Amino acid sequence: DAGVTQTPRHEVAEKGQTIILKCEPVSGHNDLFWYRQTKIQGLELLSYFRSKSLMEDGGAFKDRFKAEMLNSSFSTLKIQPTEPKDSAVYLCASRPVAETLYFGSGTRLTVL
Amino acid sequence: AQKVTQTQTSISVMEKTTVTMDCVYETQDSSYFLFWYKQTASGEIVFLIRQDSYKKENATVGHYSLNFQKPKSSIGLIITATQIEDSAVYFCAMREGQGGRALIFGTGTTVSVSP
Numbered sequence: 001d002a003g004v005t006q007t008p009r010h011e012v013a014e015k016g017q018t019i020i021l022k023c024e025p026v027s028g029h030n031d032l033f034w035y036r037q038t039k040i041q042g043l044e045l046l047s048y049f050r051s052k053s054l055m056e057d058g059g060a061f062k063d064r065f066k067a068e069m070l071n072s073s074f075s076t077l078k079i080q081p082t083e084p085k086d087s088a089v090y091l092c093a094s095r096p097v098a099e100t101l102y103f104g105s106g107t108r109l110t111v112l
Numbered sequence: 113a114q115k116v117t118q119t120q121t122s123i124s125v126m127e128k129t130t131v132t133m134d135c136v137y138e139t140q141d142s143s144y145f146l147f148w149y150k151q152t153a154s155g156e157i158v159f160l161i162r163q164d165s166y167k168k169e170n171a172t173v174g175h176y177s178l179n180f181q182k183p184k185s186s187i188g189l190i191i192t193a194t195q196i197e198d199s200a201v202y203f204c205a206m207r208e209g210q211g212g213r214a215l216i217f218g219t220g221t222t223v224s225v226s227p
Contacts, residue, residue, distance in 0.1 A: 033214060042219035043203065056214050091157070100147065101215060103157040 002026070004104035006092050012110045018080040021107045024073055025094030031055075033101065034067050034077050037089040046077065046090075050097075082111045114139045116206050118218035126226055130192045133221045135204030137185050144208045146187045147215065148176070151201040160202075163187055191223075199225045 005024040013019045025032045034046040047067035048056040057067075064083070069075045079086055089108050093101040115138040125131045137146065146163045161173045163180050171178045179188035191198055204218040 035217075040219075043205075043217035045214050045216065048214040050212060055212060089155070093157075100159040100162065101149075101157075102159075106155055 004092055004094050004102055006090075006104035006107050008107060009105065010108050010110075012112065013082045014112055015084060016081045017111075018078065019082055019109065021077040021079075021090050021092075021109070023075045023077070023092030023104060025075070025092070026102050027073065028096070029094035029102070030097050031095045032069060032075050033093045033095075034075070035091045035093065036061075037091055037106070043091065049075065079109075082109075084111045087111050114141075114206060114208055114216050116204055116216050116218040118204055118221050120221045122222040122224065124224045124226065125194055127196060128193055130190060131194055131198075131223055131225075132179070132188055132190050133202055133223070135187050135189070135218055137187065137204075137206045139185075139206065139208055141208040144206055146178075146180070147205040147207070148178070148187075148189045149203045149205060149217075151203065151220070153200070157203075161189070194223075194225045196225050196227060199223060 007022045032049045035043045037043050045058045046061050049069045052069040067077045087110050089106040091106045092104040095101045117136050144165045148160045151157045161176045163171045163178050170180050175192045177190045201220045201222050203220045205215040207213050207215050
């Protein structure tokens with residue numbers, strides 16, 4: 001089975017731009033997560049979907065961050081507008097219901 | 113509110129020794145699940161081991177084991193007979209309830225294993 005696929009691996013954006021990160025979960029997994037990873041904060045939850053329904057979102061990220069599940073096998077994370085403090089690794093993960101997480105390789109975002 | 117805290121930023125050990133890292137958690141739920149994940153230098157994050165709150169016996173998988181102290185809200189990870197490839201960042205995580213909840217992670221502990 002293919003794992004979680006994230007594209008692109010690297011993204012460089014100018015401050016104020018809109019960027020869209022993509023994720024394909026493991027086939028058959030019901031749950032999909034977006035996390036942001038920084039050295040200081042570690043892994044912070046951005047959004048959690050179950051069967052395309054939003055279950056949880058990170059309160060601090062509602063402003064400029066919007067995750068969507070367009071179908072059961074594809075999700076996007078839009079950041080609009082980007083700010084330098086958004087520079088981080090964005091991780092997508094999926095899991096079968098209530099089991100352990102499978103992580104993608106992440107997208108490293110740099111905002112200039 | 114749930115919270116996971118890892119106070120040790122980094123640990124250095126010699127190969128073939130034992131390393132222990134700490135994690136404390138906060139939750140109001142009577143049922144919860146605790147996990148440890150490993151992130152390698154390549155960035156890959158993999159699941160290592162889990163402890164369900166209702167189980168009294170400490171979980172063990174290979175050379176990983178847990179020290180679950182429920183009254184202290186503590187779940188330590190122990191790696192015995194460490195190898196160079198155990199050098200990584202280790203994350204503690206928690207999920208509340210029976211399902212339908214996200215994992216909340218600690219900030220991680222970097223382990224460096226020297227020959």
